[in-house]
Amino acid sequence: MSEQNSSLGDQASQKVDELKAVATEQIDAASAKLNELKEQASDKIAELSASVDVDGIKAQATEKLADLQASATEVAAQASAKLDEVAGEASAKFDALKATAGEQLAGGAEKLNELKAEAAEELNELKAEAAEQLEAASQKFDELKGEAAEQVAAVTEKAKGFWGRLFGK
Numbered sequence: 001m002s003e004q005n006s007s008l009g010d011q012a013s014q015k016v017d018e019l020k021a022v023a024t025e026q027i028d029a030a031s032a033k034l035n036e037l038k039e040q041a042s043d044k045i046a047e048l049s050a051s052v053d054v055d056g057i058k059a060q061a062t063e064k065l066a067d068l069q070a071s072a073t074e075v076a077a078q079a080s081a082k083l084d085e086v087a088g089e090a091s092a093k094f095d096a097l098k099a100t101a102g103e104q105l106a107g108g109a110e111k112l113n114e115l116k117a118e119a120a121e122e123l124n125e126l127k128a129e130a131a132e133q134l135e136a137a138s139q140k141f142d143e144l145k146g147e148a149a150e151q152v153a154a155v156t157e158k159a160k161g162f163w164g165r166l167f168g169k
Contacts, residue, residue: 004097008090015086023079030075034068037061 041061 008093008097011093012086012090015089016083019079019082019086022082023075026075026078027072030068030072033071034065037064037068 038061041064
């Protein structure tokens with residue numbers, strides 16, 4: 001599972017790097033556009049310096065700068081949204097991995113329960129065999145007890161007969 005987490009972390013890191021690269025490209029593009037606009041403004045100022053109102057050009061430059069700032073803000077918002085998306089995907093993958101690990105643990109518990117059931121079954125079988133052997137031993141004991149009782153009765157009868165012959169009774 002740690003390899004999967006590591007892989008998930010590597011994927012998330014890779015996505016973040018990709019997003020950084022995209023954001024850098026967009027910022028570079030915005031910066032290039034800003035430089036281009038500055039050059040255009042400088043060219044226009046040089047070209048129309050005599051006939052153009054400097055305050056008007058400043059206003060246009062300020063407007064273009066505001067546009068660029070808005071564009072940069074939009075790029076940052078897009079990058080942030082992409083990062084949120086990647087974080088969401090990473091979280092979903094982590095949850096899936098966690099669920100898979102839980103299922104595997106549940107499978108292990110199920111196997112343990114199966115082994116317990118098998119052990120209980122074998123114990124019951126051993127108990128049944130022991131009960132049968134105990135019953136057989138008990139029957140054998142009863143038979144021996146019966147034979148012993150018969151022998152005691154026979155010896156007692158013989159003793160009574162012998163006693164009766166000795167003492168005349």
